[in-house]
Amino acid sequence: MTPSYAKYSIPRPLFEGFLVFADITIARASKLVEKVTNASTVADYKTLVRDLDRLSDLLCRVLDVSDFVRITHPDAKIQDAASVAWSKVYMYMNQLNTSTALSDQLGKALANPEVMASWNEEEQTVARLLQQDFKKSAIHLPKKFRDAFVTVSQSISELGADFVDHMEPETSQIALPSSKFQGLDPLMARKMVRWGTLYLPTMAPAATVALRRVHDEETRKAIYCATRTASKRSVDTLESMLRLRAQLAALSGFESYGRMALQDKMMAKTPEAVQQFLQALSKHNSSFVEAEIGDLVKAKSQRLGISSGAKLEPWDKDYYMESIRTAMRSRRKTDDFLAAYFSLGTVMQGLSRLFNRLYGIRLVPRDSLPGETWHPDVRRLDVISDTDGHVAVLYCDLFYRDDKSPNPAHFTVRCSREISTDEIQETWEQNGQGGLPAFETPLDAANDGMHVSQQSGSVKQLPTIALVCDFHQDKEERNQPALLDYYQMETLFHEMGHAIHSILARTSLQNVAGTRCATDFAELPSTLMEHFCADPSVLALFARHYKTDEPLPYQMVAERLHVFNRFEASDRENQIILAMLDQQYHSSTVQDRHFDSTEIYLDLQRKFGKLPADPKGTKWQGFFGHLFGYGSTYYSYLFDQVLSERVWRVVFSGGHNGAALDRENGERLKENLLKWGGSRDPWRCLSDTLQDGRLIDGGEKAMSLVGSWGIKDDLQG
Missing domain, CATH: 1.10.1370.40 (Neurolysin; domain 3)
Incomplete structure (x- = not known):
């Protein structure tokens, strides 16, 4: 992609252009850094936040396009050039993040009432965000602590990548007589059979299919336990990464990594607020899960030929869900060629x-x-x-x-x-x-x-x-x-x-x-669009x-x-427990010498789950790759699902009477929420959009209120 070089007076090969772009950017950025560090008058400090924002923009001009190109471009040489440019500018940016000069100047500007009074809401927001970024880089600490921060951050990055890239099961395949796999597609089964034994790879999609299709319960149990048990190496790598994150937080003066990650760029602000949301959502969701479990128990009882009372096991869930969905599909009267x-x-x-x-x-x-x-x-x-x-x-x-x-x-x-x-x-x-x-x-x-x-x-x-x-x-x-x-x-x-x-x-x-x-606001507009694409008036605009x-x-x-949403409450229960697990793993609990990631996961399943918990001996958390990328923010997607449901119902009336296409409703969403980006407190945006004053100050009560709404609810409460 080359919009930045389309107007060069001297043609350059694209792979050279990236490196030139990086060098030019660093030169321009260095001049801005010099300007900011030399600021001394009130007039200088009044322009400081815009200078720092321009500095950020200069670096992102290279980082954003390079990151995109190295992931997407089909030419390996151009990918390599983009990677080199990205690394060069990223290293320069890290040097700035660990230099006290910019941070000190920003601190002086924020401490000056005349300067603060001259900044508008957007400028004040950016100034505080930048100050928090500096703080999270341990820039306020003595040099030896800053150096330790950089070292630990690098170790976390390496361990996290290792965890995600090399997740492995304790058992690589399940080997059982092929007669035990009745219900599995014969064509699929035949590819895995040798001399009467079927060898099922634990991490392959076929194992997921087998859990849904194989009739024999003991076989499903063996598959379930194998696919839910990560290797000791994977679990050890995860726990080492979590301990390093706790160490990083301690270096920055926080009691836990979760508290450090949540306190600035999240609506929740604190782990306690996240727990309030998740527990309220769990409570709201529980009755729907119980109803779905009742249907699964009924389906199992019918298969066993008993009137009622069959015990639902963890390895039954996917099988009987699929059985019920298959029956629903068979009753369709319309062609499914959507x-x-x-x-x-x-x-x-x-x-x-x-x-x-x-x-x-x-x-x-x-x-x-x-x-x-x-x-x-x-x-x-x-x-x-x-x-x-x-x-x-x-x-x-x-x-x-x-x-x-x-x-x-x-x-x-x-x-x-x-x-x-x-x-x-x-x-x-x-x-x-x-x-x-x-x-x-x-x-x-x-x-x-x-x-x-x-x-x-x-x-x-x-x-x-x-x-x-x-x-x-x-x-x-x-x-x-x-x-x-x-x-x-x-x-x-x-x-x-x-x-x-x-x-x-x-x-x-x-x-x-x-x-x-x-971060826990960013998925709201995109998740809201999923409601629009399911609305009949919207589909009528184009679906022919x-x-x-x-x-x-x-x-x-x-x-x-x-059919797809038939067991959405059960699926949501799993997501709630994983979000709770993410919070626990990034709490001060990690610092306990008896920290056991497996027992914490199983305990959460038993405490908050209506569905049967995993059996002892399983260690599924070793497959939870999102723990690296999200790091105490995994709840965000659930949070935005609830918010998008609420916006859909309150602002767009659930799509009734053409409300999904009403310009007035669109303007309400745009003017109160979308147009602000990150420049206004998201709680204020939500309060104005939903016309609900209970939200404006955020905090634990607001988080609990959002959780109590659930994903499917009426307009009351």
């Missing part, structure tokens, strides 16, 4: 129509310049507002490739940020000098040739976003468009929810633009058969969702 109604082009058209109805913005295809995109499949869309004109650029890389990550993702290649007149003049004076690229206009020079907007007398760099999915297309079927199944369509809506947050939250400062908000042009019979969607 994908015929979801061609990729019509889904994108539907998203554009939805956004136009709600927010007055459209997705307009635009031809890309030579070298602007990284693969022929990539399509560029310009985001056009009815009132503000061109407001964002969106690149869509949606099709499967062998060399591409299969994980759907939203990348912000460049954030919104206001570009000052002085900055424009400064970069124009440097244009083409000292190895710098030569651009045609001052605005191009200030934004590396990428797009800007000019509204109300200010210049802003436009959000530039990339959406990546792995949809398959049959290139041999020339007359057939790419068709999405329902959940691929839902995935696209979800990722577009992130994009719309980046598009609408065009803040003046980069640190709080778009999705750069509280690609051959006949007949509209989608909504009953097909309703039946599919009914």
